Amino acid sequence: MESTCEYARKYSKDVSLHELRDRLAEFAEVRGWDQFHSPRNLLLALVGEVGELSEIFQWKGEVAKGLPNWSSGDKEHLEEELSDVLLYLIRLADVCGLDLGQAALTKIVKNARKYPVAARQTT
Numbered sequence: 520m521e522s523t524c525e526y527a528r529k530y531s532k533d534v535s536l537h538e539l540r541d542r543l544a545e546f547a548e549v550r551g552w553d554q555f556h557s558p559r560n561l562l563l564a565l566v567g568e569v570g571e572l573s574e575i576f577q578w579k580g581e582v583a584k585g586l587p588n589w590s591s592g593d594k595e596h597l598e599e600e601l602s603d604v605l606l607y608l609i610r611l612a613d614v615c616g617l618d619l620g621q622a623a624l625t626k627i628v629k630n631a632r633k634y635p636v637a638a639r640q641t642t
């Protein structure tokens with residue numbers, strides 16, 4: 520069994536949503552967890568993880584980009600909670616039979632049509 524670090528290094532370049540989707544599907548399958556990974560359960564798990572992510576920022580006031588004053592432990596915690604949100608989101612899309620990457624690309628195109636680039640103001 521490869522260590523967490525070995526696994527992270529192996530996939531540190533060019534991680535795709537399809538890779539994560541397949542890894543999550545395997546993770547659930549070998550544990551017999553498919554029965555629990557219904558769309559509704561995954562949505563509730565996702566919302567729970569968004570709550571845990573929010574707790575990290577709670578009461579901190581505004582946080583500077585790049586998190587210059589955060590400890591490495593705090594940053595690692597943030598990475599974990601962001602990952603939990605991403606992983607449940609990918610899994611939710613998968614069990615719904617949707618291709619999240621394609622859907623997101625399509626949505627970006629729609630967003631661009633809805634919000635065209637305006638000429639920048641000059642003074």
Ligand SMILES: Nc1ccn([C@H]2C[C@H](O)[C@@H](COP(=O)(O)OP(=O)(O)OP(=O)(O)O)O2)c(=O)n1
Binds near residue numbers: 547552571603606
């Ligand atoms: N039925 C489950 C339970 C967990 N996971 C995976 C997806 C998440 O990435 C992670 C969530 O695990 P925990 O529920 O243990 O949550 P945390 O990692 O946030 O732990 P804690 O709540 O103790 O901080 O594990 C999963 O796929 N299906």
